[in-house]
Amino acid sequence: MINTKTIFSKLFFSYALIIFLSFLLFGIVFIYMFHLNLYEDYEELYVYHSEQLEENLEYALDNNWTDEETGSLLETSLSHRDYSIIIYDDNGSPLFTPESSRTNIDDLDQQYIRTAAQGNPVSAGTRLNGSLSYVIADKLNVQENGDETFVTAMVFHDLDHQYYQMGAMILLPFTVTIAFAGGILFLISRKITAPLRDMNEIALKLAKGDFSQTVKVSSQDEVGQLGETFNYMAAELNGLEEMRKDFIANVSHDLRSPLTSLKGFLVALLDGTIPDERREHYYTLMKDETDRVIKLVNDTLDMSKLENGQVELLTEPYNLTKQLQEIVTKLEPQLNKKSMRIIIEPKTTEFYAEADRDKIEQALINLLQNAIQFSQKESEVFVRIEEHTDELTVTISDNGQGIAEEDMPYIWERFSKADRSRTNKSGTGIGLSIVKSIIDLHGCEIRVESVEGSGTVFSFNLPKADEIT
Template sequence: MIRIKSIFSKLFLTYIVIIVVSHLVLAAAYFLLFQTSLTGMHLHPDSVRDFNQLKHLFALASMISFTITGLFTCYLSKKITAPLREMNRAAYEIAKGQFDRKVNVTTNDELAQLGDTFNYMAQELASLDQMRKDFVANVSHDLRSPLTSIHGFVRAFLDDTIPDARKRHYLTVMKEQTERMIKLVNDLLDMARIEAGQLEIRPDIFNLSELVRLVVARMEPDFLFKQVNVELISDESEDILVLADLDRIDQVIVNLIQNAVQFSPPGSTVVLLLKKEKQAVVSIRDDGPGIRQEDLPIIWERFYKADKSRTKKAGTGLGLSIVKHIVALHHTDIHVESEVGQGTTFTFTLPVAPNKAKYGE
């Protein structure tokens, strides 16, 4: 069976069929009517009565032809436009929040392609809506937990129920909780700026090797708390100078290290590798649980969380999305390699500084 894939061809052939059927019906009706009336007719050039009878027969035949072809055209038109009507109904239901609505695709033409695209759109909207709900739940949890903790400690301080020897410890806990909330709010603001296209970078030449060393030193308390070792490896004899936004690259490195430390078991080692090729290359490898291959393409999406059960404090799912956007603004890319049970490696590149003399100016 030949399947016509072009809707233009379908409509064109439909019109041809309508015309052919119309003429066939007209001819058949004309023949049948004249065949039954021919014996009683005496045609003559001057016979008005016979000529009027001929016109009446022809008009009747035309009406029969018009009726049959009209019904046939109506049937074909409804059949061809049925997918569009179904998509219209589905779009109305999706607009009301029923994202599980799908369009049944039974043809193989442009309407089928439109139907497939429509179903894909509905699927993505459903996924986005679910991620939004998860995000609201995650943010609510991540805000409520530190606020509840801080509120409890403040009440304890006001009630003088905390011994003086433990006050510094609880003040440190409160400081950690406020820092956690500050990071969450900063991530939300960054994501809002990214979505609005307002996140800008200000490239300048700086020492990437020195930046990584400073970040590692600054995050040492986190490493000690998580009981994770951090090793910086660089075979370059000289420091690597790059042309990028120092503050944003600092944010990228911190997010990736925090991510690696978060999922690394106690006693393991997070490795930071620096090397200079055509571009500066930064790799961060951990010995964590790894990421499933089917999840690798979606880890950059907003609100994505590997730990959906929330048995771990794994953030709100914004960090990697922000990292991806920052790296993209530098016109480079970031890659991830991972195997379940074998750890994960994130690698991104930065443009090398055009010349060292400019950095020294």
Template sequence: MITYSAVILLVIVVLALLFTRWAESYVYRQKQEQLLAAGQALQPVAGLYLTGQLDQAGLESHFNTAARTAGARVYLLSERRGRALLPGWSPAAGPNAAGAKTGAQAKPSGGPGSNAVFGQAIASIWQGQTVLSRKITLPALQSEVVLVGLPVSSAGTVKGVLLLASPLSEMQQLLRQIYLRIWLAALLALLPALALVYLVARRLVAPLKELQRAALRLAAGESPPDLPPGESSELADLAAAFNYMKNRLHRLEKQRNEMIAAISHELRTPLTSLRGFLQAMSDGVIDREQYPRYLQLAHSETMRLIHLVQDLMDLARLQSGNFTLQPAPCPVSQLLEETVAAMQLAAQEKQVDLQLTPLPREIAITCDRERLKQVLLNLLHNAIKFTPPGGWVAVQAGWQPPPGSGGAPEFSACSGSALAHPASANNTGPKVAPPGPGLVISVCDQGPGIPAEDLPFVFEKFYRAEKTARLAGGSGLGLAIAKNLVELHGGCIAIDSQPGRGTAVTVWLPAAETAQPCEPE
């Protein structure tokens, strides 16, 4: 508020100063114009006087009237008459006064031309020029005046000098009154302006203070309520950004707690089993003939722990930027067949029909084969896990040609095709549009689907949808790792799902060095 007040005060002071300068200039200009008009009216009268056509009384009458009207002193310097007329004061010496040479150029001594600047002005007038001076010292008055000097000519010859002078003291008195009114108006304008600034500042600062209090509560570990949108668009944007940050931090904290609970559960379960096996074998509860069976179970639990720790390490390396791929040429058909073959046993145990649509032609890309296989195994594991017995899981792949190339896509996206069997002619639904040329792989299932409100978060680490069994169980790391690995290849991964109608995950890998987001059509 202090800053706003200072700005308003500065603006008003600057405006007041400008108005005072303008008023001063206007008053002086008006006075000069008034004196010039009066002098031009007196020029013919002075000419008559100098040529002997007007007597002294007539001249003084005209000069006195002009002096009263213009508020000025009127002087006439004449070679022939040798005197200057000063209404209301003693006559001043003219150019041919005592001590001057007869017929010499007018150079008054002891009269109005006694100082150098004034003498130069008089000399210019004797040469036929009109002089307007805003500030000059008039020796006859011993004060500064606004001066207008005009030549009085007859038959083309300058016969005299007509001077009209207005003392600055009288004008400054008028200017002081004008200045007083200007600064009084500035003061009267400043008071309501400061009051308005105070009210506006309070309206602006109040939401910021509320934001500050909410930020301090958030920093203290509390969960403040959402801030209401401000009246201005900027404050509304700020409140929305803070609310988003607060809710995001709350979600991350919730995910962190869930992560701790999930990791604790994932670690506790195999460790509890291992402890039970070892304790039972140590106590002799288990017959030696059963040792191989329980050792196999212990091995399985140990591998489960290793996989969990490996997933955590992989995700940490991926997100820290220290993960390095080992790209090499890779036949896509072979990679897909190996991946599907590795998951066939799990699909048969779940009574799920796992299908691989053959590629129309062989496609080779440059990728890290093991990491891309890790992505596909993760997607197939989730698809089989959440597809009910008797359902199907379909894997499709193909080449997406460059836009405008005229080539037809070799890939028939099954995004949304969980609405019907992939072999069905009624395979319709929302599609995920590949952003450019490259390899497209899609894994579709007939699982329960994912609610729309959970879709934006399924690729976040440790995220678990609460309203669906889609992400129930597990540590919640698989899709986060898959997303990071695909993006590390310069590709993208997208998911399309509807509750009760299945899910499709589409992976796009570029043909060149590009990285664009997968956008729904």
């Protein structure tokens, strides 16, 4: 059974219906034109014979011929294979009839004769002897007949046969053309919908997690563009699936490492293998590992909210320079561990930004922690603010190990790290993803420049605000 709900069926039957209706309309118009031309030919034939009859009747009247002699003269004009001519008087009585006629005189409607006798020509289709016929009746213009009126009726026989012949002439090419067009439509519809069927099958495989299939694109039309878009979607889904797997693996790794350390420290403390004078040191290590787990969880939650659009910006004008100074103070413990400094330039000028204070602080902390993490001991991190007409440019540069060129496209991805081996335990791997999401949320762009072994420079713009008084 044909499934009429498929695009192939709808396309095929729609085209087939259009072609069928077009041919049907053509057939109707053709029949109508045939009808008009046929009756026009009959009218011309009637005029020709009526003129001949008028001349013969005038000749017979001029020579005072008898009815028998006049009938013999008119016989060749009255009798024909496809039509018959009958001459009546003004009372509707037949005067001259063909010797052999397919028309039964009694079946002819006398109203036609009476109407024609009154000077009103008659042209009408009717059924005589069960067959479709065409009747033309009119008064003859005979000059020598005195007060006598002659009415001629011309009856064309068996129009059914002509219409049947004409119908057969239309039906045969119509049937052949429809069959041929149907075959072509079937092939074209199959070709057009083939990519759609492939997409349907591949979509089912995608739903089951098989991202290896792609749609074969063989055209540049809308269906071909849809196929390319579908392949792009499949590639993106494959990428998302890989990211999901990496995310689970990385989160598991980053949670397992500190939890394993915590468990080891707790077991050692319970067993008494750690001397009392070293317990404070291990407590500090346990606190650092706990802070690392908390930061990982908080960063993951923040990243999820940013990606899902659950974060609303609360923009306000504020002192960006003062915010940076406060952040440097918060980062002093990390700076002191590596004997590092953060230098803000220029030192004496204060700049004001129009942004979400808390979100920008989170982005700045992540960028500065990233700079501290990958910089050498006793090095410096520079934060420079440049003022433009409507915006401020914040640049953070370090002299650390830099980022390899092949790693640059991946630094904004979650759990991406410069060494790609994840041996450094100090980072969560999603800080830069959070930074980019926050800057994007402000409608700004963050840029990065780096040369491996020579440090990294991050820069972004923020809307400038007027000075707060």
